[in-house]
Amino acid sequence: MSGIYLHIPFCKQACHYCDFHFSTSMGLKSRLMEALVAEMDLRADYLQPGATIETIYFGGGTPSLLSAAELDQLLAAINQRFAVASDAEITLEANPDDLTPAKVRELAASPINRLSIGLQSFHEPHLRLMNRAHTAQESGQAVRRAQEAGFENISVDLIYGVPAPDHGIWEADMAAAFALQVPHLSCYALTIEPDTVFGRQLRKGQFRPPPDEFVARHFEMLLAEMAHHGYEQYEISNFCRPGRESRHNSAYWAGVPYLGLGPSAHSFNGHSRHATLANNPRYVTAVLDEGTVPATVEALSPLDQANEYLMTSLRTARGCDLNRLRDQFGIDLPASRAAYLAQLQATGLATLAAGWLRLTNAGKLLADHITLELFQAA
Numbered sequence: 001m002s003g004i005y006l007h008i009p010f011c012k013q014a015c016h017y018c019d020f021h022f023s024t025s026m027g028l029k030s031r032l033m034e035a036l037v038a039e040m041d042l043r044a045d046y047l048q049p050g051a052t053i054e055t056i057y058f059g060g061g062t063p064s065l066l067s068a069a070e071l072d073q074l075l076a077a078i079n080q081r082f083a084v085a086s087d088a089e090i091t092l093e094a095n096p097d098d099l100t101p102a103k104v105r106e107l108a109a110s111p112i113n114r115l116s117i118g119l120q121s122f123h124e125p126h127l128r129l130m131n132r133a134h135t136a137q138e139s140g141q142a143v144r145r146a147q148e149a150g151f152e153n154i155s156v157d158l159i160y161g162v163p164a165p166d167h168g169i170w171e172a173d174m175a176a177a178f179a180l181q182v183p184h185l186s187c188y189a190l191t192i193e194p195d196t197v198f199g200r201q202l203r204k205g206q207f208r209p210p211p212d213e214f215v216a217r218h219f220e221m222l223l224a225e226m227a228h229h230g231y232e233q234y235e236i237s238n239f240c241r242p243g244r245e246s247r248h249n250s251a252y253w254a255g256v257p258y259l260g261l262g263p264s265a266h267s268f269n270g271h272s273r274h275a276t277l278a279n280n281p282r283y284v285t286a287v288l289d290e291g292t293v294p295a296t297v298e299a300l301s302p303l304d305q306a307n308e309y310l311m312t313s314l315r316t317a318r319g320c321d322l323n324r325l326r327d328q329f330g331i332d333l334p335a336s337r338a339a340y341l342a343q344l345q346a347t348g349l350a351t352l353a354a355g356w357l358r359l360t361n362a363g364k365l366l367a368d369h370i371t372l373e374l375f376q377a378a
């Protein structure tokens with residue numbers, strides 16, 4: 001069982017919070033399409049021979065900038081080279097402004113069976129503040145259009161913790177999202193990364209992020225509303241109706257191998273991480289003209305793998321299987337960190353039952369900190 005991720009590194013404009021790899025120039029699009037297919041051949045032996053591809057994910061960037069015909073070409077190339085399961089989950093990240101009636105019809109007729117739509121907000125001033133390319137009206141319209149065209153497996157993205165005088169805008173954003181009746185939502189706190197427009201504005205004193213308590217309150221509101229509307233929180237930022245988890249992302253968190261294609265894409269094969277250079281011209285030249293994939297490869301020691309498992313599993317509702325940590329990686333947390341585990345339970349941040357360590361809602365707010373505390377040193 002494996003997955004394939006394709007990074008489509010183009011966007012119409014730069015969102016002010018975004019530090020993903022993308023270019024707003026589409027000049028290299030056709031060469032990049034060729035390079036993605038060539039990379040499939042160059043890295044044909046990355047995954048286990050004959051491994052079944054259970055999930056394919058077009059991410060970015062903005063993969064909905066590709067036409068349905070271009071997406072079909074990439075899927076055909078994958079099918080020619082890999083054993084794709086007949087019921088594979090095939091996800092396309094899409095921005096609302098790209099989901100025109102004609103485009104949605106074409107996508108509905110393609111093998112793509114899941115849309116992840118980047119709404120982020122229904123509040124027009126917030127969309128403008130974040131420099132999103134779509135309007136609030138287009139947000140809901142895109143989802144309804146996709147549903148009418150037959151897409152049932154839809155996820156929407158929302159961002160909380162955007163500066164506002166009170167919590168009313170976030171409340172209204174959540175209500176508008178629930179009204180769409182989609183089976184999956186991904187909700188992220190606005191984070192200010194240094195190499196973004198917000199990051200630069202912050203350094204110049206032109207952007208004031210809200211206080212931590214404001215963002216924490218949004219998260220609490222989110223958890224309460226999700227539970228009220230029947231969504232399970234299966235990962236810190238991901239919520240779904242029962243049985244509607246993202247198979248692709250769940251496989252990442254379970255440590256399933258995947259091949260990442262395109263500039264800035266990451267891959268994992270069980271022993272090492274492969275990160276392709278985040279540079280469109282250099283990627284295309286290296287792959288097409290030199291027959292190499294410019295990348296860094298990091299071998300993962302058993303300790304690295306244990307820490308990765310701790311980090312990802314504690315973000316999920318299932319939690320961390322302490323027996324697996326002991327049997328697979330030789331780390332006995334209940335013995336080595338007994339005092340800290342007792343403290344987490346006493347302060348209501350985690351539960352420990354039948355060999356599983358799980359964070360509570362209060363603990364999820366401190367997930368990064370708790371994970372760092374539990375990280376094993378060499």
Ligand code: SF4
Nearest residue numbers: 011014015018060061
């Ligand atoms: S559309 Fe997505 S990838 Fe592109 S700049 Fe905006 S957030 Fe980043």
